[in-house]
Amino acid sequence: MNLKSHLIFTLYTIYGILLKGISGQHPLVQNVTVTEGGTANMTCRVEYNDNTSLQWSNPAQQTLFFGDKKALRDNRIELMHASWSELTISITDVTLTDEGMYTCSLFTMPVRTAKAYLTVLGVPEKPEIDGLTKPAMEGDHITLTCMTQGSKPAADLRWFRNEKEVKGAKEVNASGKTFTVRSSLQLHVDRNDDGVAYTCKVDHVALSQTPQQATEVLEVHYAPRVQIINSLAVPQEGQYLKLECVSKGNPSPDPVMWTKDGGELPDLDRMIVEGRELTFTSLNKTDNGTYRCEAGNHLGTSSAEYVLYVYDVPTTLPPSTTPPLHPIPPDPTALLGTHASDPTVTGSRDPNALGQRGTDHALIGGVVAVVVFVTLCSIIVLGRYLARHKGTYLTNEAKGADDAPDADTAIINAEGNHAHAEEKKEYFI
Template sequence: MREPACIFLHRSLPRALLLHQLQNFPSRHPDPARGMNCMVLGASFYRMGMLFLYQGLLVQGADFNQPADNYTVCQGDNATLSCYIDQQVMRVAWLNRSNILYAGNDKWSIDSRVQLLTNSPSEFSIMITNVDVYDEGLYTCSFQTQDKPHTSQVYLIVHVPARIVNISSAVTVNEGNNVNLLCLAVGKPEPTVTWRQLKDGFTSEGEYLEITEINRQQAGEYECITANGVSTPDSKHVLITVNYPPTITDVKDSRPLIGKTALLRCEAMAVPPAEFQWFKDDKQLIGGSDGMQIQNERTRSMLLFTNVTARHYGNYTCVAANILGSFNVSLRLIRPGSLDNMAAASVESPLFLGLLSSAFVTLLFKI
């Protein structure tokens, strides 16, 4: 009576692999009720040499009756699996789990990335190009000699470089508020995530960075870095802008002679940048009139006198304001030899200046 065909199943669907196409197994588990003699691959365990070649690295495989060795490749690289055989072989095959990849010269895999490299009496090798995460798993080399089946296994691990997939966008916040930043990364193995403030080197571990009651010194660029040792770390930046009201940081009085030029200078730090106005006593000054010019820059304002006259001497007020508030300072154009010559610039906030400042802020930023 003819030996019946042995059908290999994958997810309960026949793969139509006939016994004579792969290996001639001896009858070991007869099933009289079904009239069949089939034997599962690897029912007998014998040592065979199995080599896993990856980027020139030679690694010895494991016996099927022992835990499979783990071998690691990086996503996108090529992996070569080779069986080295030291005896006459009748049938040979490479399998991934229960899927037949190659049986001799016959390709069973529909994946174009799986290629046959060598099929000789001493070597049976295949290559998987552009390895991806779904290629991870157990691979089995099985061959049949005249009297015994032989199998050996290797477990392919695919590492994926760490990569940032989501990060907070730029943040603008008023001083004293809280800030929360998020940086999500993927990779295999699980990557680490670190936040770093570029200005002062402050670091914080984890995907989330929380800054409570942020101040102006904490403004600037923050970097999220993720790494898992597979490739170079991935990084992205987030800019935090902290708004705060003006603070006048520097003033300059002047003591010119009549007929000379003079300069009063007022510097202020603020975000958004401050708008400047000048007053003499309670009157707002307009540049280009009465021999005076106003020159405004990003962080400072200068009141220029092209030809000093007696009426120019006296007290002047610089007001710096933005949407969050205002600040004012008093400066003096001092006549040389007068009693005021010994006076220094002073910071003051008289009632009318406070009203002027409030009105100025309202005028500038009223929507």
């Protein structure tokens, strides 16, 4: 290789090294996202550096750090790491005003820069629910409104009735860099809403770990509804009976009032009233009648009636004009003709006795039917036999008696000739 060729090769080698160094001296940065109030770490790196300084600048082009030298007096900004290949700074207690484009500069000839965008998420405030009337009245129309402020980007609001999600109407308004979000829920209040919890939840990227929510429990006042529950399906003489007046209302309708046939209870020794219960210690026929339970609050009054018919134990149960709340099963003892004096009747009843008696009746009925059928068949056969042998039979005397003076002559005349007349004569001793 001559001197000229060696010189050209050396120049190309130096040029390649310079190009590689220049390309390796380009700063590298990344965008950063941080929640308001958090800490942002900004890092700038270079792969090759010939002792050239690195610098960070804020969106207002103010120098924050030049190498390891702090240029801006802000106690929130601190140096994390400084070398020829890296410059890392931190910004604590980040606010929305810190958001923007940050620049890392490498002071080569020419100066090389890289830009990183700092995104600050606005944390939505805890939501508040307005429009709730305590207490609400059954039939009211109310509007619940949930509002949250300070979110960036705009938050999402969701409504829940107990654990089930319900849909509301959303409204978003910008306020500077943040958003105010409202959601309304229309309700037609009834008694089923009493005690129901309505919850408003805030969904936002800045609340992935600790979601915000607010809950209000509805209190609904409504008029009472009354129902009477009896302890016996078939009340009989001498039995113990309890009637319970079940009333549901808000405020609670307490106490309740019991009456019989529109008047006061007649026998307070056997009819005991305790709270909502009316107890008969020993039933008799004088207890028959219509019992009424009445309860009320400031929104109204409700009542229910129970027709009591006390049955005789040994007799078949007569139909009731007003059946009790539960179906009345048939009385097996009445069908079997049992008596109250029989200890097996008063102590316990055999549920299979009615079925056995029914089986015996069916057997007897079948036997009777067979007997009747056989008798009818015999009568028919005998009638047909007699019909076939029916006719008029005349004696010999009758056949020739028209012109005969005596019996012997009649017999001879009946034969139509006088031959052997002597042989046909009848003699009587």
